[in-house]
Amino acid sequence: MDITRYRVKGEPWVTPDPQTDRFFWGMAGWEMEDLLQFSSIGQAYTTVEGSMYRLREKVKFPKEAAEAPEWTIRDQQACILHGLIGGRSLLWIEVQRLLRARGADWQEGEVAASLQWLQLTGRVKIVPGVEVPRAVSRWRCNRCGGGPSGIRSVQCARCGGACAVCESCAVLGASRACLPLIQALPIPQSQQAAIPTLRSPRLSPAQSDAAAGCLRWLDSSEEELLIWAVTGSGKTEMLFPSVRNVLEKGGNVLWTASRRDLVRELTTRLKKAFPDTPHVTLHGESEETWCDGRLFVATVQQAYRFYRRFSLVIVDEADAWPLSEDYRLQASLKRACTPEGKRVHVTATPPASWRRRVKKGHLPTVTLPARYHGNPLPVPRLTRVPGLWRKIERGRPLPVLEAFLEQARSTGGQVLLFIPRTGDSSRVIQWLKERLSPSLIRKCAAVSGRMEERTRLVEEFRRGERWLLLTTTILERGITVSRCHVGVLGADHPVFDTASLVQIAGRVGRSSDYMEGEVCFLARMRTEAQETAVRQIRSLNRLAGEQGYLKDQPGEGAW
Incomplete structure (x- = not known):
């Protein structure tokens, strides 16, 4: 799209529709000067020094200006568009998509004219998607705020030349120097709206x-x-x-x-x-x-x-x-x-x-500091297992892990077993096959971030169709199973920091109907992350008890 740069009383402006600007400034008795045309808003922007998106001097219009029929028509049309895009930051092509999605049949010229009217009247800012000053170190994406490291120059079919494209926010569609970005102020809301219906469970x-x-x-x-x-x-x-x-x-x-x-x-x-x-x-x-x-x-x-x-x-x-x-x-x-x-x-x-x-x-x-049901947070049981991974790889007995799995099975629970790396999965699966009955093995599965079946397996685990789910930290958050037990193999690995271990422990005891769940951290050595996680959980339990939120006092973990 063609972009025009001009000046009014020495101040620079950029417009996709010069006719709108000519009418607007003409009503104030001012003239547009030094007009230059560009195929890209980014190119036009590089010729402007300082900020061009605010008036340095308040525009004084004659009283009859706002009463002129053409002024009223332009403003009414612009208000319709403002009502559709208010409160949004959209690329030029996204504005057009929004209008089509809302069933608004606007031609490109009508959109450009109304957007520029909104900019001139202070309700919209129109800037390049990517700002490209002469110094590459100052290149910046106006949509995501990303700096030069995420911006690259490509040959652009849209503007016919070299164009800067932001890769940091490309998941939403490419923000580029030749595309205008429209930042529209929201429509003012009523200070008093209807009281919304709220259907909430009783709070603890x-x-x-x-x-x-x-x-x-x-x-x-x-x-x-x-x-x-x-x-x-x-x-x-x-x-x-x-x-x-x-x-x-x-x-x-x-x-x-x-x-x-x-x-x-x-x-x-x-x-x-x-x-x-x-x-x-x-x-x-x-x-x-x-x-x-x-x-x-x-x-x-x-x-x-x-x-x-x-x-x-x-x-x-x-x-x-x-x-x-x-x-x-x-x-x-x-x-x-x-x-x-x-x-x-x-x-x-x-x-x-x-x-x-x-x-x-x-x-x-x-x-x-307390769960809604008033029971304390489960405190992890920390266990040192010298040569943990060597024993798993050689299929040797691990009494602590076997007792943990048996406790879960005997109480009708399910097991989330965390490992530090996806590559550990095959070793642990083989160990489980040598230690569990075939009926239980058939109810075990392993998930990772790269697996397309992850969603299906997690849902099967939630429904109780899987007894044990082997996972990396991808499931440390967001999964809730009422009868859950949690084990962490290699809890001394750096991937298991304090936040991760607290979140993992938090998968247990979330339902008041099943309080038999246990948290077991197995590691070759003691780490600050494990100890801090335990201290943090105990501290929150203590705070909840002091404030009278707990039904019972928290249990204790031990080495």
């Missing part, structure tokens, strides 16, 4: 206290909140009152998670809890990409497509990959908030950097 005392703490934080001036909630505590239900509070004030809510399966699970629960609230679910396979609603549930990468839209952003499993290691995703969640918006980070295993911020008083925190 611990959940009720935590929910009240979240509501107090919503009324404060603080921007961020950490919810430190133990695994299986019912943190989702505890946040329902806060979600309702925001919705009834006219705000929108974004609930994000790092995993697609968790997004699907959250969608089911939130639709039951808020049956009359318009929901939208967004992930890589979603068919609701261009739908609108009030309550969005999405994978974290989908936040790139929003701009100042949400009054509340909830980040589930906030310490999980990739969010924990990607500053661009964290920045996108902040950008998706309104200027007064708030962000909640929910985790059972906050990183040390967050705990230091809490200790210094820089990060408000609500702690939920």
Whole structure:
């Protein structure tokens, strides 16, 4: 598409529709000068010094300007488009896809004219998808915020020349220098909306206290909140009152998670809890990409497509990959908030950097130290097994592991057996074949991140069709089986850090109907990660007991 760069009173502007700009500035009595045409918005942008997307001087229009028929027609048309894209950050081609999905039959010229009108009137910013100053070290993707390391120059069929493309957010479609990125301010919401229906289970005392703490934080001036909630505590239900509070004030809510399966699970629960609230679910396979609603549930990468839209952003499993290691995703969640918006980070295993911020008083925190049923967290039993992997490889007896498996079998439980590497799977399977009966072996399976059958095998395990599931850390989060026992082989491996071991232990004891589940860590040597995980679990049990949330006192693990 052709892009024109021009100046008005010395200020630079870029437009996909010069006729709109000529009319707009003409109504103020100003003239467009120094017009240059480009085949790419990125090329036009490189000729502009400084920021061209705000007026340095307030435009003074004669009173009759806003009453002119052509002004009214242009503004009405632009308002229709703003109502469709408000609160979103979309590439030019995505705007067109959204319009088609909503059944709006707009020609490309009409879209360009209305977008430029919205930019001139301060409701939209139009920038290159990728910004390419002369210094390559300053190349930046305006959609994801990625720097030069994730951007490469390619021969582009769209603009007919060399074009910078961002590979960091390519999963959503290529952001490139020749494509305009449209960042549209949200449509102002009503300050008072209808009170949404909330169907929530009865909260436990611990959940009720935590929910009240979240509501107090919503009324404060603080921007961020950490919810430190133990695994299986019912943190989702505890946040329902806060979600309702925001919705009834006219705000929108974004609930994000790092995993697609968790997004699907959250969608089911939130639709039951808020049956009359318009929901939208967004992930890589979603068919609701261009739908609108009030309550969005999405994978974290989908936040790139929003701009100042949400009054509340909830980040589930906030310490999980990739969010924990990607500053661009964290920045996108902040950008998706309104200027007064708030962000909640929910985790059972906050990183040390967050705990230091809490200790210094820089990060408000609500702690939920007990599970909804009031039983303590199971404390892992730590066992040293010299020559562990050599014994497994040679098929030698491992009395501790065999006793653990027999305990699970005799109590009608199921076993999640964790290994550090996918390559360990064949050795452990062979050991199990030599130690278990054929009937039990037939109910065992192994999963890994590369297996296409992973979803099917996990579902069979959930339904009780599999007795033992051998897995890497891919299942340390997000799997709930009521009669679960957990074993970790090689718990001294670096892949099992403190957060991973706490999450793995959290798979056990989640149901009040089955409290016989055990957690067993087998390792050749003692590691700081194992000891810290045990201390952290005991500390949370102690806190829950002191606050009167426990029915029983926690059991003790031992070496």
